[in-house]
Amino acid sequence: MYALDLTGWGWGHLVLGALVVLAGAGVLMGTTRGRILGIAVVVLSLVANFLFLPRYPMWSLALIAVDLAVPWALAARLVSTTSRRNPPPLRGPERGGGADPPR
Template sequence: MTHTPHTPTHTAMRQSPLAGPAEGLLGFAGVLLVVAGVWHALTGIAALLNDNLYLSTPDYVYALDLTGWGWGHLVLGALVVLAGAGVLMGPTWGRILGIAVVVLSLVANFLFLPRYPMWSLALIAVDLAVLWALATRLVSRDEP
């Protein structure tokens, strides 16, 4: 049997049944990473410009001054946006970078809970959705 342009290739026939939904999950994860990165940056800018915006918690184990939190969120926001762009481009390294950065974001938001609980919980929810979408895509990947 000769290969014609209309004959499906072996790799096309081996495509995972989750390829369609999983591709949609990658777009979902990439866009949410960009949004979460912008939110982190806004959190950082607010912490740098207005110390009275966030709660002060005495004797908090992970206490940093708000300038430290502000710079941390600003840098993390830039990393999260870059990871989102990497995920949207589609290579495997983008998904792996996305997972690594979203784990950092989860930790940062957990540690920031006493300062701004509802905002941190919202970002944790977004991070968990992104982590699920990226992990689902890595697992459903069917490469030869």
């Protein structure tokens, strides 16, 4: 499992960091794909930092804590943006037509 030396782990983290930058750009632009990519990359980062625990335990634990919060935040924002696309139809005074007619 730990067949890579520190240089290999460094390159892996560098590639993962580049993917995080791409996902961050997508999230800042407000795209759904950016949020999904962000969740996927953070899950990969979580696994990588878990495997990196024997080398740098405190740094890995700090990043694991952050990696646990980020998917939750991205998914919560993802749900709120998709629910705004299909708002419920307006009824009554909100339509601008006054009150509903009597029945």
